[in-house]
Amino acid sequence: xxxxxxxxxxxxxxxxxxxxxxxxxxxxxxxxxxxxxxxxxxxxxxxxxxxxxxxxxxxxxxxxxxxxxxxxxxxxxxxxxxxxxxxxxxxxxxxxxxxxxxxxxxxxxxxxxxxxxxxxxxxxxxxxxxxxxxxxxxxxxxxxxxxxxxxxxxxxxxxxxx
Amino acid sequence: xxxxxxxxxxxxxxxxxxxxxxxxxxxxxxxxxxxxxxxxxxxxxxxxxxxxxxxxxxxxxxxxxxxxxxxxxxxxxxxxxxxxxxxxxxxxxxxxxxxxxxxxxxxxxxxxxxxxxxxxxxxxxxxxxxxxxxxxxxxxxxxxxxxxxxxxxxxxxxxxxxxxxxx
Numbered sequence: 001x002x003x004x005x006x007x008x009x010x011x012x013x014x015x016x017x018x019x020x021x022x023x024x025x026x027x028x029x030x031x032x033x034x035x036x037x038x039x040x041x042x043x044x045x046x047x048x049x050x051x052x053x054x055x056x057x058x059x060x061x062x063x064x065x066x067x068x069x070x071x072x073x074x075x076x077x078x079x080x081x082x083x084x085x086x087x088x089x090x091x092x093x094x095x096x097x098x099x100x101x102x103x104x105x106x107x108x109x110x111x112x113x114x115x116x117x118x119x120x121x122x123x124x125x126x127x128x129x130x131x132x133x134x135x136x137x138x139x140x141x142x143x144x145x146x147x148x149x150x151x152x153x154x155x156x157x158x159x160x161x162x
Numbered sequence: 163x164x165x166x167x168x169x170x171x172x173x174x175x176x177x178x179x180x181x182x183x184x185x186x187x188x189x190x191x192x193x194x195x196x197x198x199x200x201x202x203x204x205x206x207x208x209x210x211x212x213x214x215x216x217x218x219x220x221x222x223x224x225x226x227x228x229x230x231x232x233x234x235x236x237x238x239x240x241x242x243x244x245x246x247x248x249x250x251x252x253x254x255x256x257x258x259x260x261x262x263x264x265x266x267x268x269x270x271x272x273x274x275x276x277x278x279x280x281x282x283x284x285x286x287x288x289x290x291x292x293x294x295x296x297x298x299x300x301x302x303x304x305x306x307x308x309x310x311x312x313x314x315x316x317x318x319x320x321x322x323x324x325x326x327x328x329x
Contacts, residue, residue, distance in 0.1 A: 005185030009176070017246060019209065022202045023253060030195025032185060055176045062245055085172035093249035093267075115252025115260050118195035122188060129180045137168040145169070 004126060010035040012054035014045035014071070015091065016063040020116070024058060024091075027118050031125065042071040049075065049082040056128060058112070061092035061103065068092070069106050076107040076142045084142065085135060087128045091116070107143025206254035210247070211295050217243045218288055225281060234274045240284070241270040247291065258294045258303055258310065262287055265314035269321070283321055287314065 011033055015021045021038045028036055037052045039045050041063050049057070057075075061068040072088055075081050087109040092099075095113045103111055109131060112124050133148040186194065220240055224232055244266040251259025266287040269280075276284065290310070293299075299306070 002183065003185040003187045003191055005181040005183070007185070008179045010179075017250065019202065019206065019250065020253065023199055026199035026202055027195040030198035031191050032194075055179050062242070064242060083174075085174065087176050093245050093264075114249030115257065116249075117253070118192045118199070122192055122195070129177050132175075132177075135170045135172060137170065138165050 004129065005032065006125065007032045007034060009033050009056060010052060010054045011037075012045060012048055012052055012057045013038040013059075014040070014042060014048075014057065014063070014068070015060040016040050017060070020060070020091075020114075023116060024121070027116075027121050030118065031122065042066040042068060045071055046074055049086070053082070054086060056087050056089065056125075058089045058091055061090055061094055061099075069103065072103070072106040072108055072143075087131070089124055089128065104146060105141065107141065109144055203254050206250070206256070207295060207298075210250065210254070210256075210259070213243070213247065213250075214288070214292055214295060217247070218292065221281075221284055221288055224276065224284075232276045237270055237273045237276060241267060244270060244287075255300050256294060257301070258299050258307060259291060261307065261311050262290045262294065262314065265311060265318065266291075269318050279321055283317055286317060290314075 006028075011028055013021050013024050013028075013036060015024070015038075018040070021040070025036050025038060037048055037054065039048050042059065043066055045057065045059060048054075059068040059071055068090055072090070075086060075088065076084050078084075088107070089110045089112050090103045090108040091112045091114065092103070093114040094100075100111055109128050110124050112120060131144065133145045135143060136145045185191065217240070220243060224236060224240070227236070244263045248260050248263035248267055251257060251261075251263060266284065269283060269287070273280070
């Protein structure tokens with residue numbers, strides 16, 4: 001036994017695909033997580049935030065008619081948000097850079113691109129647990145400090161430049 | 163003048179619920195996860211074939227429609243079905259489905275309508291998707307996984323929609 005122990009986590013999954021929800025649930029159960037709640041749309045996810053009180057939300061971006069981005073904005077900026085600080089992993093088949101930036105600017109904690117794998121999900125879980133960025137509030141944004149994420153990304157380049 | 167920012171350290175953090183020791187090693191955790199997902203992964207092909215049929219029937223509906231009446235909303239319906247296939251294929255062990263559906267998404271993304279040539283390109287994509295299931299092309303398909311995206315890109319380029327058409 002030498003790894004992270006996730007068994008006390010409460011995870012909320014929101015995806016309109018029943019199969020993707022089942023896959024996520026199986027992976028998370030395999031990681032030792034017992035408390036998992038699943039819903040099929042963003043509005044339901046917001047309601048479940050109050051009922052289930054998750055430590056982590058994994059939500060799909062594209063869930064017509066509403067979408068995961070609306071959920072993120074509602075959680076981060078909504079007056080009646082049950083927990084504006086909850087870590088949110090955005091799950092999506094959209095991988096274009098402008099979309100990644102849009103999700104980041106909505107206040108997500110991490111981005112998980114489909115196709116899903118047990119490895120990629122495990123890595124994101126670790127990243128979210130180890131993420132010690134403060135939250136920042138400015139005029140049009142509330143969420144994890146985006147500049148801290150950029151500093152971490154470019155640390156290697158900065159060091160070589162010194 | 164720089165915008166004033168307020169920095170907040172939430173009192174509650176996910177790390178408070180996770181011990182960094184005492185759990186299975188990452189390798190073991192991943193093996194357990196894959197074992198837990200075995201049934202759902204093996205069942206994919208059954209229901210995905212039905213989804214593909216839905217995509218095909220939606221396409222046939224387009225062909226029967228007067229081209230001028232194919233609206234952005236119609237295209238969006240097909241885009242959403244392709245987008246689902248793109249996300250699911252590789253997740254359930256069919257990366258070729260993801261590659262072909264990705265090409266179809268790139269072709270349909272942001273389109274207001276479809277011409278006769280466009281419909282032909284969509285048809286070729288859907289037939290390719292159906293062929294992957296018919297031939298049971300699971301996992302890494304080697305050279306095919308490199309050649310198919312290139313062929314589909316060439317096809318999209320013929321219609322003037324290649325890479326980065328949104329950027």
